[in-house]
Amino acid sequence: MEKYRIDPNKGLEFGLYTLGDHIPDPNTGKRISAQQRINEIIELAKLAEEAGIDFFSVGESHQEYFATQAHTVVLSAIAQATSKIKIGSSSTIISTSDPVRVYEDFATMDLISGGRTEIIAGRASRVGLFELLGYNLRDYEELFEEKFELLLKINEEEVVNWSGEYRASLRNAKVLPRPLNGSLPIWRAVGGSPASAIKAGYAGVPMFMAHLGGPASVFKRTIDAYREAARLRGFDPSELPVATAGFFYAAETTQEALREYYPYINEGMKVTNGQGFAKQMWAQGADPRNIMNVGSPQQIIEKILYQYELYGHQRYIAQMDFGGVPFEKLVKNIELIGTEILPAIRKYTAKK
């Protein structure tokens, strides 16, 4: 765990993540400028740090209704504006980027941030960026596997010799600068399915598992499959961190949380995925067995501890700005996290 900068004694880490949603507010029909949105994300990271949150990450989505396509640039502003909180990408689409450039960017950020930077590499759930950046969607799997492997190699080896199909060969190449402490934590982003998780296990890399809704117990199968795959390949699962990522929204009461967040989830889904979120499914989100961490602080604490008991994971990251929830609501959420949720989670998960 040390390699990935995780201290098991401190208990479950809590983080926030954003995809940089930039959508007209469904309650007012108005959309803030991209500039305001980006500045608010940077501000949010500062507030998260003040509240004692462990991790903050930004993802790239190359399409309309998002503002953080250049997520590394936003992250580097966050690196500058903060001093303690860990930062990362959620995720970096390595398939459509050059791993050398990605590594240079993140290693530089690691130096700026004083050793707080991590990479979460993913395959993209929306695929418009393949055309935009000049890649063939048919190579979806191979592009990711090859480039992710190269990224890991660059992380391990100061002098790289490599050849592959989708990038020019590297001969005695030095990828510089090097990160502050030799290497960066690099995670593999995984959708909820075991098939995808197994690949992270085979490679023996930490897994970041995203989830929408559904029973928490179902996702345990994914995590078990990951650990089992790692074990079969000779890795020690107890050395490999697991993180989960999904919807989060706290309000005074569970009913209020469901009511406030729903229009953003529904509209956000409509404009980015083409189908709203069924109210029936949303209502089930309140159930303690459901993996969506939406509700009163007490309800959320119970859910997160239940998930921790099931998964024994090292980090949970919360998506509370889906669909462009306005800044003041996010500030309120951070306040509830800092004053009520975090202290309880640490109390129950940290080793005394």
Added chain:
Amino acid sequence: MKIVGLSGSIVGSKTRTAMNYVSKEIAEKYPEAEFTLIDLADYSLQFSDGRNYMEYEGDTGFVTKTIMEADAIVIGTPIFQASIPATLKNIFDLLPVNAFRDKVISMLVTAGSSKHFLVAEQQLKPILSYMKGQIVQTYVFIEEKDFYKKEIVNDDVFFRIDRLVEDTVLLTETYTKLREEKEAAYDF
């Protein structure tokens, strides 16, 4: 209410002939409904490559988006080689898994012989259920002998299509009302 008529083949005339009658019937009985007839023969569609339906352009994008916006869909299909045509299956493949959630789907089948009667029951309905459609259980099955010179010549077929259209609209109204009532109870 938005209704889409989908004529699922790019060859032949029987399905289109029957769908034309569906269009006429909807226009006359339900002038307030917004009806669009999509005959796949009029469009050039690409095969599904797994992307989100909104990311297709041109004809493919038009067809997927129009279907996704519908409240009800009347699918007209011939039977080829004891199954639905590949062109129709491609439409399903282009759409998301839950594409027919909150939509009513009805079926009209044309076929060369009565041997094909159960194809819709055993092959089309399971796809529609999987995609979460509310199915109008009874479908209209029209055979070769019911057509002459690209016209329907069996009065019973008209009656059956009339009932299919009525049931499609009635079920759509009913499900919409039920859903509204149920959703109003959620308080979000």
